[in-house]
Amino acid sequence: MEATVVKTGTEGKTWGGGTDPLKASYGKMMMWFFIVSDSLTFAGFLAAYGFSRFKFIDAWPIADEVFTHFPFLHGVEAPMYYVAFMTFILIFSSVTMVLAVDAGHKMQQKKVIFYLFLTIIGGLIFVSSQAWEWKTFIKGEYGAVETHGGQIIQFLNKEGERVAIGDFAAASTGERTLQTKENGIWYKKDTEYQPSVSFEQVKAGFLANDNLLVRLPNKDENGHHIVLSREESIAKVVNDGNMIVEGANLRHNEYGHPLFADFFFFITGFHGFHVSIGILLNCIIFFNVIIGTYERRGHYEMVEKVGLYWHFVDLVWVFVFTFFYLV
Structure with a gap:
């Protein structure tokens, strides 16, 4: 018995089977599927960030007041300068990747090597800068x-300048004991965070210094932080003060609402992970270009595939930079 062959009338057309959709290879199509699906993940992060920010808008830190550091310029206020530098480096690396892909289309091996090398260097600078930013954010400055x-x-x-808690905290009157099982205080772990000064030292130093005031993260109708009078400041510290916070982690944040730090770590960390993977892929492709793998194949499509991924992480950072740092 012969099999019946049914014709659909789409044979030979783009979606008729047996052809490459949109003239894209299987590898390119899969890369596009990955990019679209991963875009939804980043969109979810940014959407959650937006909802949380507007829910706690009065206590949400201002990025210009948080990211003010620049390497080797200690004590210099440089709001967002280093973040802007990181963004420039990543965009520049995206340009060099475009040039590498273009050189691959023209089968120019030496140019592909050169531009891929610049792309890798740009990625390494960006990831290193992000690690430095994390370190600075975690360490804090004022407490x-x-x-x-x-x-x-x-x-x-009283001049309106921030003052670090270590600058006015009273000297310790005794030795601070780390809470451990051995000394009978067993309900906290040995690795429990211990700040450089105690709350009692800060309170004593604050009460002894009439030039100090309290600033709340909450903002008034003009968008400025609320600064309490000296009497209100004393009452706030004495009655409500609980613990010292230096820097930021997933539970505490000296800059303001803890969720700001949580989103900072998750969003920038997730993006930094993607950039690190991109650097690794670029290194593998870079090595293959050097040994002539793609010359023997007769095309540099792998460079183009990795280029799609690299442009994706670059575009994601543009959105992160816009919505997390600038807006």
Whole structure:
């Protein structure tokens, strides 16, 4: 019995089977599928960030006041300068990747090697800069007091300048004991975070210095931080003060609401992971170009596939830079 062959009338057409859709190879199509699906993940992160920010808008940190550091320029206020530098480096590496892909189309091996090398260097600079930014963010600069209700108290002098808690904290009157099982205080782990100064030292130093005021992360109708009077500041520290916070982690954040730090770590960390994977892929392709793998194949399609991925992480950072840092 012979099999019946049914014709659909689409044979030989783009979606008729047996052809490459949109003249894209299987590898390119799969890369596009990955990019689209991963875009939804980043979109979810940014959407959640937006909802959380507007829910806690009064206590949300201002990026210009948080990311003010620049390597080797200690004490210099440079709001967003280094983040802008990182963005420029990543965009520049995207340009060099375009040039590498174009050189691959023209079968120019030496140019592909040169531009891929520049792309890898740009990626390494970006990831290293991101690691430095994480370190600075985690370490903090001024420190703050967290109240029993989880609100952050920051300190200013009467000229309106931020003051680090270590600059006015009273000297310790005794040796600070780390809480361990051995000394009978067993309910906290040995690795429990211990700040450089205690709350009692900060409170004593604050009460002894009439030039200090308290600034709240909450903002007034003009968008400025609320600064309490000296009497209100004393009452706030004495009655509500609970613990010292230096820097930021997933539970505490000297810059403001803890969710700001959570989203910073998750969004920039997830993106940094993607950039690191891109650097690894570029290194593999770079090595294959050097040994002539793609010359023997007669095409540089692998460079183009990795180029799609690299442009994706670059575009994602543009959105992160816009919505997390600028807006």
